[in-house]
Amino acid sequence: DTAVSQTPxxxxxxxxxxxxxxxxxNLGHDTMYWYKQDSKKFLxxxxxxxxxxxxxxxxVPNRFSPKSPDKAHLNLHINSLExxxxxxxxxxxxxAPLVSLSVRRGLRYGYxxxxxxxxxxx
Amino acid sequence: GExxxxxxxxxxxxxxxxxxxxxAYSNSASDYxxxxxxxxxxxxxxxIDIRSNMDKRQxxxxxxxxxxxxxxxxxxIAATQxxxxxxxxxxxxxGGFKTIFGAGTRLxxxx
Numbered sequence: 001d002t003a004v005s006q007t008p009x010x011x012x013x014x015x016x017x018x019x020x021x022x023x024x025x026n027l028g029h030d031t032m033y034w035y036k037q038d039s040k041k042f043l044x045x046x047x048x049x050x051x052x053x054x055x056x057x058x059x060v061p062n063r064f065s066p067k068s069p070d071k072a073h074l075n076l077h078i079n080s081l082e083x084x085x086x087x088x089x090x091x092x093x094x095x096a097p098l099v100s101l102s103v104r105r106g107l108r109y110g111y112x113x114x115x116x117x118x119x120x121x122x
Numbered sequence: 123g124e125x126x127x128x129x130x131x132x133x134x135x136x137x138x139x140x141x142x143x144x145x146a147y148s149n150s151a152s153d154y155x156x157x158x159x160x161x162x163x164x165x166x167x168x169x170i171d172i173r174s175n176m177d178k179r180q181x182x183x184x185x186x187x188x189x190x191x192x193x194x195x196x197x198x199i200a201a202t203q204x205x206x207x208x209x210x211x212x213x214x215x216x217g218g219f220k221t222i223f224g225a226g227t228r229l230x231x232x233x
Contacts, residue, residue, distance in 0.1 A: 004165075035223075040225070041160075041209055041225070041226040041228075042223070042225055042226070043166070043211065043223040043226075044223075045220060045221070045222075048220070056220055090165050090166070092165070109154060109156075109171065109215070110156050110158075110168035110171055111158075111166070111168065111221065112168070113165030113166050113167070114165050115163070115164050115165050116163075116164070116165050
């Protein structure tokens with residue numbers, strides 16, 4: 001039973017296309033995230049939602065739009081794909097949005113990651 | 123901006139030896155740190171965490187050391203096994219909300 005599942009696992013598409021990546025978590029976590037990992041393995045946060053509310057919106061092109069229909073789902077839609085968008089995109093979830101809140105609840109703060117979506121733009 | 127960095131991009135160790143992976147962080151206000159392990163084709167996986175009010179924490183075969191004076195974090199893996207081969211990330215959180223990941227260190231375990 002996969003805790004954080006992303007689809008698709010691989011996505012190859014042409015420049016200019018619009019594509020979506022879906023993410024679902026069955027852990028009952030309140031907070032979900034999208035991270036981008038480049039070819040050098042560097043992980044950079046893009047967005048975070050807590051109970052369907054956007055709480056982190058890093059400096060990413062507005063071609064990227066997250067959507068959270070409920071707290072178990074966080075999807076990422078990308079318009080007008082560019083070569084530089086090629087990367088691995090990871091969805092993650094955590095029990096609480098804040099370390100301090102996790103401590104008060106007696107929870108571990110760490111993230112649970114999905115297995116990633118490798119996006120290749122040609 | 124603040125960042126988390128690693129001293130060594132790659133580390134090669136003999137099976138059975140101990141491994142030490144180092145990490146330098148620049149934000150003295152960071153109060154929570156986590157080490158993650160990422161195997162090929164998978165997402166990062168939580169290994170061990172430590173809060174800034176501690177200087178050492180031990181898990182199964184892993185120990186994390188925190189030196190706030192020099193803003194240094196290390197992950198020690200005892201009796202390294204082939205299954206430990208992966209990329210290891212340190213991550214810091216300051217006041218919650220956002221976790222910043224370091225660049226990663228690739229660990230190779232030689233049989």
